[in-house]
Structure formats: C-alpha cells, structure tokens
Amino acid sequence: MRPEHIRVPALPPLPDPNHGDCRAVGSVLARVGDKWSVFVIMTLIDGPRRFNELKRTIGGISQRMLTLTLRGLERDGLVTRTVFPTIPPRVDYELTDLGRGLAAPVRSLGEWAFAHLPEIEGARTKFDGRNDG
Amino acid sequence: MRPEHIRVPALPPLPDPNHGDCRAVGSVLARVGDKWSVFVIMTLIDGPRRFNELKRTIGGISQRMLTLTLRGLERDGLVTRTVFPTIPPRVDYELTDLGRGLAAPVRSLGEWAFAHLPEIEGARTKFDGRNDG
C-alpha cells in the first residue's frame, strides 16, 4: 500500500476551535502569553508589591511595559491597584482571588516548561543546525 | 495609622524571575502564547492531521501563519512533520510525546480560562466602562 492510499479513517469529532468560547479562551491565553504578565503574576504570588518593587524584582522590564502589563491585568480583574495619596505617592499591586486562581495553572505550565527545557532547547539546536549545515 | 505608615514587613525571598531559567521558561510561554499555537496543539490532540485539515478545522488562520506556527512547533520538538512524496503531496503533522505532555497543562489553563470567562469579561467591561462614563 503506497502512501497516497493511507487514509485517516473518518476523523473523530473535534472540540471545534472555532466555537466562540475557544476564541475567548484565546484572549486569556494571549494575556498569559505576552512578554511580562507571567513574571508579574509570579512575583505577586507572595503578596502585594509596589510599582518600583516589581520593576526591580522583575528586572529588564521598562517602566512603560510594567505600567501597560499591570493595566492589562487590572482590566482582566486579576490584579488590584491601591493608591495611597501620600507624598511621595505609593501604589500597591496585589493579586485578586481570580489572579491567584490563574497562578496555579500558570505555575503548572511553568513547571512543565522548566522540566522540559533541555529537550526543547535540544530540539531547537538540532532543528537550527539542520538548516545551517 | 495613615496609609504611608503601612509597611510591607520585609519582603520574603522571591523566586527571582531574573534567573536565566525563568527567562528560558518565558520563551516557552511565548510560544504557547502566540496567536495560533494552542489551537494547533489542541487540534492535534486527537491524532495526526494534514495541512489543510488543520487549516479548515482551525478556521481564520492564514496559510502563512499555519506554516509558521507549525514550523515553530516542529522546531521546539512538539510536532513531527511527515511528508508523503505523492502527487498531490501530503504532509501529516502529529504531536510528539513532548507535545502531548505540553497539551496537559495547556488544557488546564484553557479549562481555567473557560471556567472564569464570565468573571474576566465582566471585569473588562467594568474597567472599560469606568473609563468611558
């Protein structure tokens, strides 16, 4: 039997990624997948942090991106923003219950990624090397 | 006690998001977080699929982005690409063991997202409305 005769035998029913709900899930995944959200969430797990505390702890993030990331998380109800009208001003950011709930699966994903980093990086090197030589 | 006197009591040790490993984890999260990878992974859970099968099933993805997404997943060792040298050509994509392993935490995240969609969308509406009116 040649390759062209190998048929996938009538596909089983699919979870239909087109369904609106799956699209919406995508919007959540997009937030988690942006460059900084996960770092912020993980940093806030241990308790509330101030703006510059977050900036120093995360490191490498610009003021602008930290602001935008925090706004996004706040918009999604994952983080609260508390302003203390003092001089100098102080703003605390803290995970909501919703945010803490999200942190769990995110942590799972992170742990999986960490555990399988060697395999992934090995695969990348192998793949890239194949294209060069 | 006024707000400016409320002090976070000497921060507990942090998981240091600056550590190289955490950065590397970010690169995995970045893949999962891109626009299409999760859809492709979820579609491939039930078994191997051909290029246009994926395209039709996912829907809304361009030929270009499907190609790029699949190349990325292949590069990371999450998907295999099998070419059948027939006319017309046929290419099967299938999750590797590594890819199936990733699918589990991704599914957890997706289920969390699905379960909490109302809360998130509610928070978004509330946040956006506060800015308009």
Added chain:
DNA sequence: CTGTATCCGACGTGATACTG
C-alpha cells in the same frame, strides 16, 4: 495539496524626556 515570496499595515516593545 502544500507550501514559498513579497508587500504592507498593525501592534508590541523599548528609550527617553517630562509631570504631579
């Protein structure tokens, strides 16, 4: 059928300067 090549607009990200 399964891609690659090209163009182009939209968006994400960073650097810098400025404000309350």
Added chain:
DNA sequence: CAGTATCACGTCGGATACAG
C-alpha cells in the same frame, strides 16, 4: 515614587501571487 507622552523600531499577521 509612579506614572504619561512621544518617537523609533522590529516583529507579527494578513492578503495575494506564485511554485513544486
């Protein structure tokens, strides 16, 4: 300290045309 405003740049993603 905690932002906002602006600019500059690169990448992402879509549309279209072409190729094996």
